[in-house]
Amino acid sequence: MRPVWTAEEDAIVREIYSTxxxxxxxxxxxxxxxxxxxxxxxxxxxVRRYEAKSWTDAEIKILKKIWKQSGxxxxxxxxxxxxxxxxxxxxxxxxxxxxxAHGNDQYLSWVDNLVTQFLEKGGAxxxxxxxxxxxxxxxxxxxxxxxxxxxxxHIDSWRMVDHARVMVWAHGKCADEARPEPQTKSDExxxxxxxxxxxxxxxxxAVLMSQIGVSNVVEIDNSVRGRVYQQSMSIKDDEELAx
Numbered sequence: 001m002r003p004v005w006t007a008e009e010d011a012i013v014r015e016i017y018s019t020x021x022x023x024x025x026x027x028x029x030x031x032x033x034x035x036x037x038x039x040x041x042x043x044x045x046x047v048r049r050y051e052a053k054s055w056t057d058a059e060i061k062i063l064k065k066i067w068k069q070s071g072x073x074x075x076x077x078x079x080x081x082x083x084x085x086x087x088x089x090x091x092x093x094x095x096x097x098x099x100x101a102h103g104n105d106q107y108l109s110w111v112d113n114l115v116t117q118f119l120e121k122g123g124a125x126x127x128x129x130x131x132x133x134x135x136x137x138x139x140x141x142x143x144x145x146x147x148x149x150x151x152x153x154h155i156d157s158w159r160m161v162d163h164a165r166v167m168v169w170a171h172g173k174c175a176d177e178a179r180p181e182p183q184t185k186s187d188e189x190x191x192x193x194x195x196x197x198x199x200x201x202x203x204x205x206a207v208l209m210s211q212i213g214v215s216n217v218v219e220i221d222n223s224v225r226g227r228v229y230q231q232s233m234s235i236k237d238d239e240e241l242a243x
Contacts (some may be wrong), residue, residue, distance in 0.1 A: 009033070012026065013045065016029075017047045021082075023038050054134070059083070060091075111134070112147075114136060115136070124167055126159060127145060128166075130145075130169065141153065150176075152171065154176050155168065155169060177235075
């Protein structure tokens with residue numbers, strides 16, 4: 001049975017909603033209550049979320065300064081304690097701050113440098129292979145490759161990986177290799193049969209297995225068993241011991 005809400009808990013719910021901070025910031029004051037429970041209780045009490053306060057000139061000044069610094073928004077949002085990550089992002093759009101200029105490019109600049117240095121050595125690799133060699137995550141590598149596409153990276157070819165076509169990247173400002181047309185069912189069957197043929201050619205017993213038919217298999221009748229001798233392990237006299 002769920003515990004009944006007390007008057008003290010209702011007062012805390014009203015206070016949390018009045019401050020404008022996220023509900024999770026006040027859950028420690030309501031032990032045993034979940035985020036959904038607090039939200040439902042606030043709805044039954046008729047408590048609504050606070051009206052968003054307008055941004056002050058000081059906050060906008062801090063926001064512009066954050067946008068020019070390196071690092072993620074979440075790591076820099078502590079400078080605006082009364083604003084959430086979503087509120088900061090939306091306000092940046094309203095005042096016309098360019099997307100990504102806050103430091104995403106600078107924050108991932110080390111990934112860009114690693115990818116560039118690695119591909120400059122020559123060769124073509126997939127995003128996962130580049131990530132394995134550089135130590136960056138595949139997602140970060142894909143972001144850098146997409147941003148540098150047509151500028152310093154290009155699609156050299158396509159490769160089948162786990163039944164999917166994957167882009168193979170190389171360094172240089174060149175034309176991208178067009179994506180191949182998808183294979184037909186007939187081509188897929190031919191490729192599968194060729195693969196099976198290569199697989200069987202590596203099996204030294206493949207020819208022997210193909211020559212042995214079902215009719216040549218001899219079944220052994222195990223219904224008739226021979227006599228089984230059992231030696232007793234108990235020693236009764238000295239003669240048996242000597243034997």
